[in-house]
Amino acid sequence: MPIDRKDKNVNGPRTLLAELPDDTSDIHYVPAPCQIACPVGTDAPSYIAYIWDGEYENAYEAITATNPFSSICGRVCDAPCEPACRRTDSDGPVQIRNLKRFVMDKVGHDYDPPSLPVTRKESVGIVGSGPAGMVAAHDLCEAGFEVHLYEMTDRLGGMMIWGIPAFRLPQSVIQEDIDRLTHRCPGLNIHLNTTLGKDVTIEQLKNQHDAVILAIGSWWGKKMGIPGEEDNRVVDGVQFLREINAGARPEMPETVVVIGGGDVAMDACRAALRLPGCKNVKVVYRRGSDEIPARKIELQGAIEEGIEFIYNTQQVSVEAFNSGLKLHCLKTEDGPPDDEGRKRPIIKEGSDHSIDCGMVIASVGQEGKCEHLDEKGWMLSDRVNTNWEGMSTEDPKVFAAGDGAFGGSTIVMAMSHGQRVAYYVKAFLEGRENPLPYRTPHKTRRVAVAQDQLWEKLPLQEPVFHGVGENPIEFPEIEDTYSREDALKEAARCYRCDAETGSTDYAVKHREDIFVMARTNPLDHKKLKSTIQDRIRARVNPFPNDRAASLDDLTFLPANLSRLVIDPYREACNTATDLGEGKLLLSSPFFVTGFDSTEDDVKRDVGRGLAGANCGYIGVKPIANDVNWLQLVLPGQIKPHKDASAIIYAIGHKFQSVEPERLSEDQLLGMAISSLEALPEAIPYALENNFDMLLLDATGALGSPWSELKSAPDLAILRDAVSILRELDREEEIDLVYFGGLRSGTDAAKVIGLGGKAVVYGVVAALAAGGQITDTHDMHFEADRTSDDRSEGVSAILKACANEASMMARCTGKTNLMNIEPEDMRAISVATSQATGVPVAGNTE
């Protein structure tokens, strides 16, 4: 039976800040480390869980909500989420990026998100269509502004399109994101082949728009600054990639040397390897292998493709030699750490040597350039002079973002700049002078945890890797998108650091508090102080005034020193009992009810289950020949039947006298009472007329279908019945059978402890037979179960309940379930104490 596990995390209070709405004030949510590490705050845990659920469109929504370049990121994002993943230290991080790629490949192509209409009169001009500029454009369009995008090349995308070779990022994937974005933003006006300072000036932009954003990128490769680099066989990596991405496939010399260890160097060396004529590619990097900044996966890919890495080697000069080049180098060794904590390379004296090659590709960093802005004095050496706090520049109307404002970084970082600058531009256009400092909003979609039985064991799923492929010059993709099967496996691996588990005492916020303590330097008093402040607040009372008395809120007192424990795993505990002074013997004090109007096949199966468990049935009609039938008789409507083991007159809410009649000598006589009010009259009457049992109906609606589903049971009926009998001093003269809301053997043991002789299960048996609770508080039986499944389910649940009930008895030191007393229990809520007469824990009365 599929269990409905879609428990949405809905009851947490939420305070929405109008300016920066997010979900972090929900007490049941803490952003997972992956989400915190993501510069655009992607709700990775939710989309991962959606993948496991097969809800790809929801996954798509979670992915793209803060990321218009999700298809691109699915392939080439730097994925800072992955090193942050807490599974990294166990058996490798969840492959969050590959999972994103899976979703985008699955639904990204044809998904058509709703359009973002222009609703405001202001317009914004953005220079540069890289990730920063385009994300800013997207967010401002989302806010309703008209946006004009000025791009100096003939294509949108900036470094995403010009900098990354197709074997990692096919053009079609880039186009997919860009098309989706432009399609979505009717207010976005695109001006290609428009260079700032040449085709348009900053003054013109300022005049035409209410605000301007400079997202000019870090477009130009830095020089190495060594003799000989002016040789035309020494090229810069960014330029090299640009040409290739424009479609060039130049003939290469046999040996190519790439200088540098960043992502551009990785792309350049791998691109060179795929070009005609190239046989060897060597990467020269001045620091050691531990310090190389390239993303590990790119580095591994390059190595697997056969590229040679020469570490601790500093280029000194280039010299033409024969028909090729000679790159003169010195060896270095690791020195003390620099400001960033990376080991500084120190030249080894006398280590000069040279590397022969036909071409040198220098990938030693990039810079932003713009003469037009430089003339105005708005530029630093390699970027626009920008204030991080408000993303502002020299001119109050002009903002800047991305690599062109803060130096070379990653796509996702540039995107986050785009979001940040859009936030400040929006505040500016709305005339808000001191907006809240921007922070990445964290949202959760409150998706239930993936129910994969192997989640602890499943290893990291590696996608199929092709390397250069069969026809390298075509730049086929280096690896495959996950198959559905692999995606599910990988998705199952997620810890779900964001979500609550079943533990209240170690709820997600508590766990994070402990986690923070465990990672805080004992001298960091400020942080430690925050661990106190978070914890001295009061929680919401888990037993609010409107929580009714419940069997849940009774606990058993175990035997310890004062009483001998009866070994609950081994020693016998009798569960047998009888009704009517031996007239009806029961192996366990259980009955089942509720199947009178259920489909015949289900009824038949339940009947078999009851026979197997030797459990009687209470109902208007019998359920099976070999099952004891306790007949519910509605006075005046149905006649007592001689085959019934008991005749139970159901008097309902108001006492009425009946004409009790035993059709055979050993037939039990009972009365079912559905309200507290009827007890004072009904009980003396039943005693006077020699009734054997009272069926106490705590649901108030015995006989109507699945009355247990309609409301929680009123425990007080048992308390009152016991106290009336006690007052009459006739407790032993009549057996109390209780019906209403019993869910387990533990519940049964509690009712027996409170004075019940036997209990009646309804919904429990139905659920065990494969029933499902419907939205209208009814029970529905799907045809998805075999007859044996149903009857075995019923037998098994009754066995489990007997097993549980007797465990509880044994742990209180009883060898007979019937010997549990009120004294063996305590209440943990005041309401339950009042409704049952059981003292609150810590008290004896």
Next chain:
Amino acid sequence: MVKIDLAKVSVREANEKLRELGEKGESAEIINPDARHHLGVGLTAPINVKIKGSAGYFCAGLTDQAHFDVEANVGWGVGDNMYTGSVVVRGNAGAIPGVAIRGAEIVIHGNMGSRAGQVMKEGTLCCLGNANFMAGYMMYGGRIIILGDSGERLGEDMSAGEIYVAGDLISMGSDAKQVDLEQSDDESVREFLDRYKIPFKGNLKKVMNAGTKLRYAKSEEQVRSIPFFTFSGTSDYWNSKIQEDIHIKSQIGRYRVRGYGGARPLPHFNDISFRKDITHAGNDPDVVSKVEMTTEVGGKYGANPLKLSMPVMIAPMSYGALSRSTKQAIAMASAMSNIAENTGEGGMSDAQRDAADQLIFQMLGGRLGWNIHDMQRADGLEIYISQGAKPGFGGQLMAKKVTKELATIRGIPEGIDLRSPSRHPDILGADDLVIKVEELREATGYRVPVSVKLGAGRVRDDIKIAYKDGFDFVELDGMQGSTGAGGAEVAEYVGIPTIAAISEALEALEEIDASGKLEIILMGGMRDGIDVVKSLALGAHAAAVGTSVLIAGGCIACMQCHVGQCVTGIATQDPEHEKRYKPEVEAKNIHRYLEGVRWQIASLTHALGHKSVHDLSRDDLVALTPEAAEMTKLPYAPEFRDRDATVRAKVS
């Protein structure tokens, strides 16, 4: 041969003398034993001891390599937990002879009492006469030879081992069956009898475990836990958790088992607030040096107390439930923070002993991993009666975790669903307990404190017994305590909350005029220093942290500890999974967590206006809910809830 006259010296002196003689390699003769208890307890050197008369309880108990010859009868528990060595009893033996032996040979010429060889692991128990009922009860290994009749329910719930009977098999116990006698069995028994010069010509019958109860028939479908708020508070009566429980139980036909602590909210420390405004707590960076925190535990009867640098120790958690690496990391962290660690049920490993500065060694009913050598290198001994997560129940360790190595350290068969006995073979009431405590003290020369671990139930009665039975301290565990595996319903519905437990305990002591005379270490859902301070103010002497320490070391609270394939390598014995846990790294994390706890305790104590943690009192607290007020008898002050909210607003 040195004579020791028990008419002249006490048993304690006699045992000290025997230890000396053992070291020197001399033999001893005890005269006038007069059935005194604990004769020869705790000897670990090879020595021959002749007892000229009868001995009382636990004769030769907790020994290794010693040989005893008792001229007359012995009381119950002869040879308790003996490693190697032997005891020959010329007369009759009382109940549980050879209880928990781990290799010894015990020969009883007369008849023997009930439950002979209970929870024995290895060695031979031989009775020339008749056995009383339930010989071989819950035995895990070794051999019992009964030359007379077997008694009733022979081999009741034995897990492994062999029983040979020459006389009548009166009746078989649950899960025991008669099997064919192999020739090698027969020869081996006769070789043993020859060695002890026991003439025997009869035929033997062999009884072994029938194997019907060693493993659960159907395994439970593993599901990741449903968020707690969906089944607590004001959630639906037939919520998804209830449905899941019914669904799974209708497949397996028994109670569900799971790890971790209770799931739903109970009245707890966060329903209690501080009376003073403590928003300034933590402002003073130097606060740790300004608050007295050192706490001694267990010295009241003259044992060397545990010396804690703060009123905190590690709650008992077993190697078995947890991986060896995890136990090692916790031990290391406890030493770094200068507090005490506890072995839990599963025995003591060298790595753990070496890493921990102060280590309490815990004894459970199954006596798994319990032995004299580890007792003697422990800094405290603890009798486990029950625990908060599953009081009244023994430990459960699912087959997946019972690896070869683990089985060896515990002395049990490999790969069984281990359900430890729920009570001790030799503690059936308060009077037995006194004698048991005395045995442990004898075995360790009265050097270390002996404590009792109690799950909170009938605290009022239990704590009075603990006091009267002379324990050095009590570890009291509320129902918020956690476990590696236990009945799911038990975790939720057995026991009383931690705040109720401590309050009831202190009231009980007051009732017998013993306020302040029994040190109570409180545990069960203790999350950090804030909870510790509240515990101390409620009257606990110190507090113990368990689950929080696991979380500090990477636990993600998925509640699947019982499954045995813990994703973080904590609650597992699978080497591939254990590899994921880096003890050195996690020890540092746990240490930092403990130092955070220290800082929190100091800051709060200071903010409450005290110079020492021992000055905290109930006057520092108020209850925020009617439930917390009823349980603790603290004043109910809901207005403090509003104050907290205002204070919080002010802070943020």
